[in-house]
Amino acid sequence: MTRLSVSEYVRESTSPHGGSVLLDVRSGHCFAMNSMAHALWREWHRSGNFDSAVVVVAGRYPDVQHDRIRKDARRLADDLISRGLLAAHAPSLTPPAAGQHAYPHPAADAPSPPAERAPATAGRRPDGRGSAGHAPSVGEVPPVTEVPLAAAQMTMSAEPVRDGGDRSLRGAVTAVLSLVVLLGALLLIRLPLRTVSRTVGWTARTWCRREATPEQASAALAAVRRAARWYPGRAACLELSLATLGSLALTGRRVVWCIGTADDPYRFHAWVEAQGVAIASPDEYGNSEFRRVLCVS
Numbered sequence: 001m002t003r004l005s006v007s008e009y010v011r012e013s014t015s016p017h018g019g020s021v022l023l024d025v026r027s028g029h030c031f032a033m034n035s036m037a038h039a040l041w042r043e044w045h046r047s048g049n050f051d052s053a054v055v056v057v058a059g060r061y062p063d064v065q066h067d068r069i070r071k072d073a074r075r076l077a078d079d080l081i082s083r084g085l086l087a088a089h090a091p092s093l094t095p096p097a098a099g100q101h102a103y104p105h106p107a108a109d110a111p112s113p114p115a116e117r118a119p120a121t122a123g124r125r126p127d128g129r130g131s132a133g134h135a136p137s138v139g140e141v142p143p144v145t146e147v148p149l150a151a152a153q154m155t156m157s158a159e160p161v162r163d164g165g166d167r168s169l170r171g172a173v174t175a176v177l178s179l180v181v182l183l184g185a186l187l188l189i190r191l192p193l194r195t196v197s198r199t200v201g202w203t204a205r206t207w208c209r210r211e212a213t214p215e216q217a218s219a220a221l222a223a224v225r226r227a228a229r230w231y232p233g234r235a236a237c238l239e240l241s242l243a244t245l246g247s248l249a250l251t252g253r254r255v256v257w258c259i260g261t262a263d264d265p266y267r268f269h270a271w272v273e274a275q276g277v278a279i280a281s282p283d284e285y286g287n288s289e290f291r292r293v294l295c296v297s
Contacts, residue, residue, distance in 0.1 A: 261293050
């Protein structure tokens with residue numbers, strides 16, 4: 001029997017509601033799954049067995065017909081495979097007979113079944129607003145909802161800090177460097193997320209020999225936010241966090257770069273952590289409600 005495996009580029013954050021958010025590091029896209037889809041995903045991740053996942057979900061919903069759960073699981077597996085989040089591996093080199101599949105669910109490029117009523121799905125709607133992570137009707141497993149990270153980004157605005165900062169020569173140099181790294185961050189985020197995370201990791205390993213303190217990281221973030229006043233566009237938390245990391249890297253100090261997600265509604269946030277402390281400006285909300293989905297250091 002063909003086994004299923006999760007792509008090495010997928011990161012997962014489990015929701016308190018029982019669902020989860022998947023992050024494809026290659027594309028930078030997030031995918032929201034409800035609790036039933038999450039149960040199937042976790043079993044496929046654990047065992048790689050399509051049928052065992054169906055049995056697990058069927059045990060949780062004994063009143064639902066087994067064939068219905070299996071059909072919905074096939075739809076979900078096809079969706080995940082087509083998005084590159086899940087892979088099917090042939091059990092042997094012997095090709096299947098003509099007209100047959102080597103695995104218990106249809107191929108990703110197989111003809112789609114007749115359109116059905118769109119199931120309720122947790123995630124961000126096309127209008128940009130979020131919906132609660134509710135469970136669908138019993139026995140109904142929706143396709144995952146794609147949430148482009150760039151489109152949803154981010155929850156922290158780039159409002160400049162109100163203080164004037166250090167007006168000395170050293171402060172002026174810091175301001176110029178902060179503006180330079182902010183512009184660099186604005187260019188960097190145009191690349192695929194996989195490239196961005198690799199660049200962050202390479203920078204930390206190559207240039208940064210010391211760990212930044214929370215005080216140093218907070219000062220760097222404040223300087224970057226002041227520099228954002230000179231940028232005519234919008235700099236959100238993704239850009240600000242990368243610029244903060246770059247500013248500290250210029251002094252040989254490293255921090256951990258994090259991307260996280262929160263529910264009700266689904267939203268995303270990027271930040272840096274120094275010595276285990278999440279860094280935020282005094283006029284921002286905290287990061288405690290966000291669950292890490294990606295950390296790079």
